[in-house]
Amino acid sequence: MxxxxxxxxxxxxxxxxxxxxxxxxxxxxxxxxxxxxxxxxxxxxxxxxxxxxxxxxxxxxxxxxxxxxxxxxxxxxxxxxxxxxxxxxxxxxxxxxxxxxxxxxxxxxxxxxxxxxxxxxxxxxxxxxxxxxxxxxxxxxxxxxxxxxxSIYEGRYLAGVAAGMKLNDMIANGYITEDQAKMGYVGAFTYAEVISGYTSFYLGAKSVCPSVTMDVTFTGSWYDETAEKEGANKLIANGCVLISQHADSMGAPTACETAGVPNVSYNGSTQAACPNTFIVSSRIxxxxxxxxxxxxxxxxxxxxxxxxxxxxxxxxVLTDVNTTAAAEGTQEAIDAVKAELENGTRHVFDCSTFTVKGETLTSSKADVDTDPNYTPDTEAIVDGYFAESTFRSAPYFDLQIDGINLLDTNFGG
CATH class of the missing domain: 3.40.50.2300 (Response regulator)
Structure with a gap:
């Protein structure tokens, strides 16, 4: 870093x-x-x-x-x-x-x-x-x-690899079964930026732990410590065994530390406050x-x-991996996938790795030019993958892929 x-x-x-x-x-x-x-x-x-x-x-x-x-x-x-x-x-x-x-x-x-x-x-x-x-x-x-x-979706994908490694470790040690490998995600708003982030995190985990699913809840605020903590606790109560977030307070990480649930945070290390549950964090x-x-x-x-x-x-960039909470071999797994992302042999939104309503995408238009009605205007599938942050810098991936369950939505005021 x-x-x-x-x-x-x-x-x-x-x-x-x-x-x-x-x-x-x-x-x-x-x-x-x-x-x-x-x-x-x-x-x-x-x-x-x-x-x-x-x-x-x-x-x-x-x-x-x-x-x-x-x-x-x-x-x-x-x-x-x-x-x-x-x-x-x-x-x-x-x-x-x-x-x-x-x-x-x-x-x-x-x-x-x-x-x-x-x-x-x-x-x-x-x-x-x-x-x-x-x-x-x-x-x-x-x-x-x-x-x-x-291209923070690449960082979140790498953090998802760390999450998938942890899930596999929990399965191998008998803490959960394969069908209990459910993650939770605390998001701020149901915007493309957040959708792109939680989807890339999920796909990173899925690349390592194929049985993983994920629940997502939204707070309606970029920074609300109480709502983020409540969101994390709701996800944990619903059977989520690992939590990540796209929200800006310590609410979710501290809820995870209290509950003893592994956590992948965002925008920096939370290891000082959450030494037993923090795994890794991505940030721009x-x-x-x-x-x-x-x-x-x-x-x-x-x-x-x-x-x-x-x-x-x-x-x-990613923080150092917290070896206290992470699975053995996590850093090596991250390094291997990072090399593939950098040399172009792996793409985060490779259409062969996910489906939408059971179908593999061959075409998908995105709202790149941002009109009031969010009208799709640009073909985003290029060479078999969704080309995120290519036609403009800000994310425009807004697909709801199979395996991710939205508990609610929040598009703001």
């Missing part, structure tokens, strides 16, 4: 503290940090702004915050981070504030920030605006507005993108409308 040791230390400390509680998404916005000590050899008048949905108590936002600091300090540029900015008009207000404050490039980190970042980009044409997880840059056609994501390392976009802006070069980080760029 890129620069992992330094990052993991600070991440683990904060995650351990966050197990005791977290801030809510409607907290008052605040400037988290301004850094001004740029080295003499760099342009000290170049300034970078960051807008974060939550603060360090959210594993999701902490991951962005750490990457922002790493990239800016490496490049020697001044930066300002504003945390707890809701997905509403407040985002535009903070973007305009950062632009007025002299920021040359401004980043936002949450899906719901997009329309307000576009609004700001139109008003401040000389400032570059970059939005992580958004979908509209390729259709808006603004030279100063950009989207970015990473945003530092490579930040370095790329900031450097391009400093040099007056064009920034990709859609940028997708990969395993090869160091943008998709």
């Amino acid at each position: 890129k620069k992992f040791l330094a990052l993991l230390l600070s991440l683990s400390m904060v995650l351990a503290l966050s197990a005791c509680g977290g801030t809510k998404s409607d907290d008052t916005t605040k400037a988290d940090e301004t850094k001004t000590d740029a080295p003499a050899e760099t342009a000290t008048d170049f300034k970078v702004g960051f807008i974060m949905l939550h603060d360090e108590n959210s594993t999701y936002d902490l991951n962005f915050i750490n990457a922002a600091k790493e990239a800016c300090e490496k490049l020697g540029v001044e930066y300002k981070i504003i945390t707890n900015v809701p997905e509403g008009q407040e985002c535009y207000d903070k973007a305009a504030e950062l632009a007025d404050d002299g920021c040359n490039i401004i980043f936002a980190d949450s899906f719901g920030h997009e329309d307000y970042m576009i609004q700001a980009a139109k008003e401040f044409p000389n400032v570059q605006f970059c939005h992580s997880t958004g979908t509209k840059a390729h259709t808006e056609g603004l030279s100063n507005y950009h989207n970015a994501f990473a 390392d945003w530092a490579p993108y930040y370095e790329y976009a900031i450097t391009a802006a400093m040099n007056g070069e064009a920034i990709d409308a859609d940028w997708t980080g990969t395993l090869a760029t160091g943008s998709v």
Whole structure:
């Protein structure tokens, strides 16, 4: 993992503290940090702004915050981070504030920030605006507005391999039978990003443990510690013997630690708070993108409308495997599959590895261009696999495959 040791230390400390509680998404916005000590050899008048949905108590936002600091300090540029900015008009207000404050490039980190970042980009044409997880840059056609994501589905697939190894170990030791190999997944919303994530995790596990099934529940929030803990406990009560998540608090991991149920977390190691149940975690390392976009802006070069980080760029990473909870041979299994993903001999969404309503897909159109009715517009099956994050950076896989049972859905307000 890129620069992992330094990052993991600070991440683990904060995650351990966050197990005791977290801030809510409607907290008052605040400037988290301004850094001004740029080295003499760099342009000290170049300034970078960051807008974060939550603060360090959210594993999701902490991951962005750490990457922002790493990239800016490496490049020697001044930066300002504003945390707890809701997905509403407040985002535009903070973007305009950062632009007025002299920021040359401004980043936002949450899906719901997009329309307000576009609004700001139109008003401040000389400032570059970059939005992580958004979908509209390729259709808006603004030279100063950009989207970015990473092939995190590959990281989740690798984490799923670790989960499948654990299930096989539990079967071999008589803790469960093959037909009891049911995982649970706590998701935030029933969006393509989350669907892509839980499906890739499931397919990774299925590649190792063919009998696996999975239940999914949704909280309706990216960060709600109580709801995430309740969701995990509901899944455990329903017979799920391993839990993963796409939600941002310590709710699910701490529920698993209390219940003694293995857990695959997201956005960083939870081993400090959950030493007996944490197996591994995948995350996006945003530092490579930040370095790329900031450097391009400093040099007056064009920034990709859609940028997708990969395993090869160091943008998709896994934590160290916790050998206390993981099955023997897990790291070796991850390494072998990672090599296949990197050389193209394995694809996460290989259509031969799953069915939809009992049928193997040969064609599937996805909503890549994002209209209000989510109308499918682009053929996504290429050479026998669903080509995720190829036609735009943000995920568009939204198929409900066999073997995954949705206990509920939540598409937001």
